[in-house]
Amino acid sequence: xxIFDMFWEYRDYFFVGLKNTLLLAAIAVVGGFILGIIISxxxxxxxxxxxxxxTAWVEIFRGTPMLVQLxxxxxxxxxxxxxxxxxxxxxxxxxxxxxxxYLAEIFRAGIQGVDRGQTEAARSLGMTGPMTMRHIVxxxxxxxxxxxxxxxxxxxxxxxxxxYVIGAGEIMYQTNTIITMTYxxxxxxxxxxxxxxxxxxxxxxxxxAFERKLSNRDKR
Amino acid sequence: xxxVKNLNKSFGQLHILKGxxxxxxxxxxxVLIGPSGSGKSTFLRCLNLLEVPTSGEIRFxxxxxxxxxxxxxxxxxxxxxxFQHFNLFPHKSVLENITLxxxxxxxxxxADAERHALELxxxxxxxxxxxxxxSQLSGGQKQRIAIARALAMEPHVxxxxxxxxxxDPEMVGEVLDVMKSLAKEGMTMVIVxxxxxxxxxxxxxxxxxxxxIILEQGTPDELFGNPKQERTRDFLSKVL
Numbered sequence: 001x002x003i004f005d006m007f008w009e010y011r012d013y014f015f016v017g018l019k020n021t022l023l024l025a026a027i028a029v030v031g032g033f034i035l036g037i038i039i040s041x042x043x044x045x046x047x048x049x050x051x052x053x054x055t056a057w058v059e060i061f062r063g064t065p066m067l068v069q070l071x072x073x074x075x076x077x078x079x080x081x082x083x084x085x086x087x088x089x090x091x092x093x094x095x096x097x098x099x100x101x102y103l104a105e106i107f108r109a110g111i112q113g114v115d116r117g118q119t120e121a122a123r124s125l126g127m128t129g130p131m132t133m134r135h136i137v138x139x140x141x142x143x144x145x146x147x148x149x150x151x152x153x154x155x156x157x158x159x160x161x162x163x164y165v166i167g168a169g170e171i172m173y174q175t176n177t178i179i180t181m182t183y184x185x186x187x188x189x190x191x192x193x194x195x196x197x198x199x200x201x202x203x204x205x206x207x208x209a210f211e212r213k214l215s216n217r218d219k220r
Numbered sequence: 221x222x223x224v225k226n227l228n229k230s231f232g233q234l235h236i237l238k239g240x241x242x243x244x245x246x247x248x249x250x251v252l253i254g255p256s257g258s259g260k261s262t263f264l265r266c267l268n269l270l271e272v273p274t275s276g277e278i279r280f281x282x283x284x285x286x287x288x289x290x291x292x293x294x295x296x297x298x299x300x301x302x303f304q305h306f307n308l309f310p311h312k313s314v315l316e317n318i319t320l321x322x323x324x325x326x327x328x329x330x331a332d333a334e335r336h337a338l339e340l341x342x343x344x345x346x347x348x349x350x351x352x353x354x355s356q357l358s359g360g361q362k363q364r365i366a367i368a369r370a371l372a373m374e375p376h377v378x379x380x381x382x383x384x385x386x387x388d389p390e391m392v393g394e395v396l397d398v399m400k401s402l403a404k405e406g407m408t409m410v411i412v413x414x415x416x417x418x419x420x421x422x423x424x425x426x427x428x429x430x431x432x433i434i435l436e437q438g439t440p441d442e443l444f445g446n447p448k449q450e451r452t453r454d455f456l457s458k459v460l
Contacts, residue, residue: 117303118307118309121303121308123270123296124299124300124301124370125300125321125373126321127325128293131325135324136309139311140310140311
């Protein structure tokens with residue numbers, strides 16, 4: 001089978017790509033998760049200036065193509081302000097910013113979906129607002145939006161393929177290198193597709209299992 | 221212990237509380253009754269500032285808690301509250317529900333907090349439920365846990381917001397029993413309820429609220445036996 005032969009022959013290329021894709025996605029997921037929580041809290045702040053920043057963030061990053069964001073961060077910043085990121089920095093930064101905007105909206109829905117009585121009970125016990133958010137509201141909110149977060153993680157893995165245009169050596173970049181070496185436009189792309197599919201399929205299975213475990217423990 | 225002066229609360233155009241004055245002394249059990257929409261719950265929720273009054277003053281243990289610079293969390297530590305819908309934390313076990321605030325707010329050690337929690341579970345008759353989650357409890361059990369959770373902060377006053385209204389009839393008794401023994405131990409209590417028999421038995425003073433004011437108040441015998449206002453008589457004739 002040609003596909004296996006080619007995969008084996010160029011396995012080093014593919015593994016480098018796989019490693020970089022996983023690294024990019026992991027950085028984007030962790031960074032986007034933390035930044036997303038912060039942005040969602042800004043969006044629900046009691047001060048209108050913070051609300052405005054949060055809303056603008058979400059609208060801008062969701063309303064413009066990630067490819068454009070990537071090119072502005074990588075080439076635009078370098079030429080306009082002489083801020084030079086490595087391809088890996090630009091790639092992960094773009095993915096973090098982009099997924100933070102989507103995750104912020106998911107978190108906001110989750111936080112607003114937690115019963116008001118939960119906050120009132122916690123506050124009536126003398127807990128401060130931040131304490132209540134951390135121990136009572138956020139754990140319940142995150143649990144309820146876990147499926148949506150999982151979807152976003154899967155999306156991040158796939159979207160990380162975009163950063164190949166600036167030459168970050170992830171799966172698609174390596175694939176294109178092999179295409180130029182072999183003049184075969186089909187097989188390397190098929191291998192790349194299979195690699196992405198295995199990654200996303202495994203991840204969603206793991207997330208499903210995790211979700212089941214959580215909901216078994218405490219059904220409301 | 222609690223002194224309320226000319227308390228007003230509006231939601232937009234809606235004037236809910238229209239100038240309430242009330243003094244509650246240490247150890248007193250005050251029961252608020254009245255028709256729905258009369259402002260009983262809103263008034264109760266103003267006492268620990270879950271609702272922020274539009275105007276007026278509330279003093280708790282001689283502190284002006286309606287002052288903007290007052291840290292309301294300090295007062296709330298000493299004012300336990302029990303809600304109609306229990307509001308237990310569904311992601312935490314019974315023991316964690318009870319120990320969370322003592323550990324986080326009062327900085328008690330986990331061991332101390334748990335020891336106290338187990339004592340409280342015994343007094344509400346649920347020591348075997350320490351590791352259960354709220355979803356595994358009946359309504360009456362949830363409410364008894366909610367009372368234990370509030371008591372874990374060692375409050376000086378307990379506020380009850382229709383604690384039995386969401387319960388199946390056969391579970392009302394177990395919750396009222398816990399409240400009765402609390403009252404007997406001398407806890408200061410403010411209770412909004414529709415359980416007239418309970419109000420009469422446990423209350424030191426009954427307040428009848430209607431249209432955002434305290435229309436009439438007195439001992440249970442005065443208010444239930446010989447109501448002075450036409451509106452009070454009318455209400456009582458419908459609910460008794």
